[in-house]
Amino acid sequence: MTYLTVYTDDEQPETLLESDDAAEIAATLKEIDVVLRHWQVAGDLPEDAGQEEILAAYRAEVDRVIAEEGYTFVDVAQLHPDDSADWPERAAAARQKFLNEHTHDDDEVRYFVAGSGIFYLHVNGKVHAVLCEAGDLLSVPKNTTHWFDMGTRPDFTAIRFFHDDDGWIGDFTGDPISQRIPDFDTIAAARAARN
Numbered sequence: 266m267t268y269l270t271v272y273t274d275d276e277q278p279e280t281l282l283e284s285d286d287a288a289e290i291a292a293t294l295k296e297i298d299v300v301l302r303h304w305q306v307a308g309d310l311p312e313d314a315g316q317e318e319i320l321a322a323y324r325a326e327v328d329r330v331i332a333e334e335g336y337t338f339v340d341v342a343q344l345h346p347d348d349s350a351d352w353p354e355r356a357a358a359a360r361q362k363f364l365n366e367h368t369h370d371d372d373e374v375r376y377f378v379a380g381s382g383i384f385y386l387h388v389n390g391k392v393h394a395v396l397c398e399a400g401d402l403l404s405v406p407k408n409t410t411h412w413f414d415m416g417t418r419p420d421f422t423a424i425r426f427f428h429d430d431d432g433w434i435g436d437f438t439g440d441p442i443s444q445r446i447p448d449f450d451t452i453a454a455a456r457a458a459r460n
C-alpha cells in the first residue's frame with residue numbers, strides 16, 4: 266500500500282502530512298499533476314520471473330498505458346539482495362544514481378511489480394515522499410524536480426515506460442535537499458512503527 270509523507274523544503278523540514286489513505290494520497294498528488302494508479306497485482310508470477318514473463322503478466326494494463334500515453338519503450342528494472350560478495354557495492358552504486366535532485370526530459374513512469382522505493386517530488390516549496398509498493402503505478406511528469414531512494418537494501422521489480430530511449434537521463438539540479446529530508450530507511454521505519 267502506498268504511503269505518503271509531505272515535508273516543507275526548509276533547512277529544517279517540517280512534516281505536513283503522513284497518510285496511507287489511498288484517496289487522500291491520490292488527491293494530494295493530483296494537486297501537483299502526479300498521477301498514482303493501482304493495478305491488481307499478478308499473483309501467479311514466480312519470484313525469479315524475467316522481463317518477458319513479467320510484461321506478459323501485465324500485458325493488458327501495459328498496452329492500455331502505452332495506447333493512452335504514447336509510450337514507445339517498456340522494460341523491467343529489478344534489484345534484489347543476494348549473497349554475492351559484490352552485492353553491497355552494487356546496491357550502494359544503484360542507490361546513489363538518482364539519490365540527488367534531478368529532472369528528466371521525459372515522464373518517469375513506474376509500476377511496482379514487487380518490493381518498494383520512494384519517489385520524492387519537490388514542487389511548490391514542498392517535498393512529497395511517495396513510498397510505492399506492489400500494485401502502484403506512479404507517473405511523474407517531465408521536468409518535475411525529484412529524486413528516488415531505494416534504501417540501503419534495495420529490493421524491487423518495476424516496469425518502466427519511456428517515450429524515447431534516452432528520456433531516463435538525469436539533469437541534476439545541484440540542490441542538496443535530498444540530504445536533509447528523511448531517507449527511505451527512515452520513512453519505512455516510521456511507517457512500520459505506525460502500523
Ligand SMILES: [Fe+2]
Pocket residue numbers: 363367368369373411412413435
Ligand atoms: Fe528520476
